[in-house]
Amino acid sequence: MDAPSNRGLAPIRGVAPHVHLDVDPSDEALLAGFATGDQRSAAAFVRRFQGRVYGLALTIVRQPAVAEEVAQETFARVWRHAGNYDARKGKVSTWLLSIARNLAIDVTRVRRLDPVDPDVIAAEISIENQSPAVDDMPVQPDEREQLRAAITELPDDQRRALVMAAYMGRTAREISDLDDVPLGTVKTRIRTAMLKLRDELKVGDDA
Amino acid sequence: MPDRCAEIRELAPELALGIVDGEERGRALEHLADCPDCRRRVEELSEVADELLLLAPYREPAVGFEARALEPLRPAPKPRRRRRLRLAFAPAAAAALAVAATLLIVGPDLRLASHYRQTLDNANGKEFESYRLRAGDSPAGTVFSYDGSPSWVQVTVDPADRAGLQTAELVLDDGSQVPLRWFKLDSGGSSGGTIPVDPHRVSVLRLLGKPDSQPLVAKFSD
Numbered sequence: 001m002d003a004p005s006n007r008g009l010a011p012i013r014g015v016a017p018h019v020h021l022d023v024d025p026s027d028e029a030l031l032a033g034f035a036t037g038d039q040r041s042a043a044a045f046v047r048r049f050q051g052r053v054y055g056l057a058l059t060i061v062r063q064p065a066v067a068e069e070v071a072q073e074t075f076a077r078v079w080r081h082a083g084n085y086d087a088r089k090g091k092v093s094t095w096l097l098s099i100a101r102n103l104a105i106d107v108t109r110v111r112r113l114d115p116v117d118p119d120v121i122a123a124e125i126s127i128e129n130q131s132p133a134v135d136d137m138p139v140q141p142d143e144r145e146q147l148r149a150a151i152t153e154l155p156d157d158q159r160r161a162l163v164m165a166a167y168m169g170r171t172a173r174e175i176s177d178l179d180d181v182p183l184g185t186v187k188t189r190i191r192t193a194m195l196k197l198r199d200e201l202k203v204g205d206d207a
Numbered sequence: 208m209p210d211r212c213a214e215i216r217e218l219a220p221e222l223a224l225g226i227v228d229g230e231e232r233g234r235a236l237e238h239l240a241d242c243p244d245c246r247r248r249v250e251e252l253s254e255v256a257d258e259l260l261l262l263a264p265y266r267e268p269a270v271g272f273e274a275r276a277l278e279p280l281r282p283a284p285k286p287r288r289r290r291r292l293r294l295a296f297a298p299a300a301a302a303a304l305a306v307a308a309t310l311l312i313v314g315p316d317l318r319l320a321s322h323y324r325q326t327l328d329n330a331n332g333k334e335f336e337s338y339r340l341r342a343g344d345s346p347a348g349t350v351f352s353y354d355g356s357p358s359w360v361q362v363t364v365d366p367a368d369r370a371g372l373q374t375a376e377l378v379l380d381d382g383s384q385v386p387l388r389w390f391k392l393d394s395g396g397s398s399g400g401t402i403p404v405d406p407h408r409v410s411v412l413r414l415l416g417k418p419d420s421q422p423l424v425a426k427f428s429d
Contacts, residue, residue: 102382
């Protein structure tokens, strides 16, 4: 599970970029300021993303206190490894959320938290989400709703396998064991679901 | 399409979702490094995987989160300067004493540093570190890590904490896990082997036993 690594942006620690916080800086500019230890950039960065990071962590770990720990550690990791962020491999938001997701899954396993029902997560991500607009998100709001609709239209077994993989970090083998379904069937469900979503987004792009 | 490409394309959705571990993942990454078509396919699906995470409900954390998140990131306060010793000696005697003391203290360190550098040079290594292995807050052993080609770790576990340990894994800074399949304690409580990642990317090493037992953890930042 590699998070994107960070070769596009030169190491920035120790070089304080001039971040104009009064003109709504880009995510990358805030990240660069955050990495240098600039307190205003750090506060702005955390404020911008805390709802998404905490929301994702809570979706996975289900306990507010644990979700807050995960969210705090996510920002600490981002601060320590901002120099590894590679803008060519994805947006700041997706890099950040992939770190949060991996940490949340890790905490769930280490502390042996009660497993979440994947159908509950599936229901939550299917509901329209009244989040504040955040610039620079890789999917525009209408596309996000399109993706949400596509997930809703997946057969139940495909949606369940997809959620277990994407949000719970379960391998195909683990899903096979947990749901008592042949491994090949699980792999097919995941593959079919992912290809459908990809095609749905491509169609959206073409429209 | 070569057979290997067909295999990787079957596996591409799982690679994009980050649920392929160990040797299978390593072999896939090797292929992707040399195959732009397969790489493009995995990248497309990775975008879908990224976007799935954006669908999680937006939730504001409890009041004060921002301060709590930023607190550990603030620079540590500078250590207070120690009070100067008032030397009762004449200045020349004090200077001579200081030089002698410095040589006495620093000399062995310099020799040790030189020896360390020479050892690393002989083995083409960059760094050798040790970390405390803990069971909760209690010391439980030591982990040695070597940054070289190849990089490796060696684990030694105290006798009281050896029972029931079954598996070992590295947790990287991005939260991903790398199982250490060679892990098996010998009669002296040690086990070691190569690791497929840069030790600087490792956040913790964990030794796991039975499901209800406490894992032993070595933080590589300690």
